[in-house]
Amino acid sequence: MIEEKGILFILSGPSGVGKGTVRKELFDRKTDLKYSISMTTRDMRPGEQNGIDYFYKSNEEFESLIEQNKLLEYAKFVNNYYGTPREYVEQTLADGYDVFLEIEVQGALQVKENFPEGVFIFLFPPSLEELKNRIVNRGTESEELILNRLKEARKEIELMDAYDYVVVNDDVDNAVTKIQSIIQSEHCKRERIAKQYKKILEDDIL
Numbered sequence: 001m002i003e004e005k006g007i008l009f010i011l012s013g014p015s016g017v018g019k020g021t022v023r024k025e026l027f028d029r030k031t032d033l034k035y036s037i038s039m040t041t042r043d044m045r046p047g048e049q050n051g052i053d054y055f056y057k058s059n060e061e062f063e064s065l066i067e068q069n070k071l072l073e074y075a076k077f078v079n080n081y082y083g084t085p086r087e088y089v090e091q092t093l094a095d096g097y098d099v100f101l102e103i104e105v106q107g108a109l110q111v112k113e114n115f116p117e118g119v120f121i122f123l124f125p126p127s128l129e130e131l132k133n134r135i136v137n138r139g140t141e142s143e144e145l146i147l148n149r150l151k152e153a154r155k156e157i158e159l160m161d162a163y164d165y166v167v168v169n170d171d172v173d174n175a176v177t178k179i180q181s182i183i184q185s186e187h188c189k190r191e192r193i194a195k196q197y198k199k200i201l202e203d204d205i206l
């Protein structure tokens with residue numbers, strides 16, 4: 001029986017660093033983590049599915065969710081809202097499962113206020129030059145937006161100290177393996193304080 005609450009893991013970092021790519025590879029490997037599917041007002045891209053990639057909402061629907069306090073955090077990113085459903089996260093943790101969020105930096109800071117016990121992982125670019133290359137190669141942004149993203153990235157990197165771990169995304173496989181190690185370490189850390197393990201001291205064999 002699972003007695004303990006699950007652990008909340010938050011992967012964040014500047015736009016274009018590879019958060020989505022790393023998260024997909026992590027979930028392609030065998031994992032017991034539960035991914036929290038976000039709400040967004042952005043258009044569905046070809047190949048995406050409602051309820052799998054995101055829950056797609058209108059502006060009005062999203063703002064009503066904000067008013068009803070149904071979001072654990074939310075942020076506006078490139079003119080669209082993105083947010084994490086509060087109930088799914090709280091219920092899944094209470095059921096004893098680990099929950100994984102992949103969100104941008106403003107949202108991660110809000111989660112930190114509500115869930116200081118969460119494990120915050122900052123995905124770090126090998127260099128600003130490489131970050132720029134990744135944004136350019138992804139081909140989703142105009143020249144002007146790319147410059148804005150890089151300026152934002154500088155500010156976001158300054159907030160790195162609020163995180164528990166920094167993982168350099170030099171190579172996707174390496175970065176995912178490091179994140180898996182972080183997850184294992186956090187479990188070992190909590191097992192140290194978990195009551196069920198302390199019960200061993202009650203064994204009266206001596």
Ligand SMILES: Nc1nc2c(ncn2[C@@H]2O[C@H](COP(=O)(O)OP(=O)(O)O)[C@@H](O)[C@H]2O)c(=O)[nH]1
Nearest residue numbers: 020038039074075077082083084102103104107
């Ligand atoms: N704050 C916040 N950010 C989110 C959430 N879901 C996704 N994001 C971030 O929103 C940004 C844009 O995501 P998306 O539109 O899928 O485009 P991408 O740049 O191709 O990943 C990424 O940095 C995501 O990490 C969420 O629930 N809350």
Ligand SMILES: Nc1ncnc2c1ncn2[C@@H]1O[C@H](COP(=O)(O)OP(=O)(O)O)[C@@H](O)[C@H]1O
Nearest residue numbers: 015016017018019020021134138169170171172
């Ligand atoms: N380790 C890596 N090495 C090289 N390219 C990468 C790496 N990780 C991600 N990318 C590429 O960088 C671009 C941005 O990645 P993406 O996952 O969309 O970033 P984010 O979700 O942080 O905005 C994509 O084109 C992706 O294929």
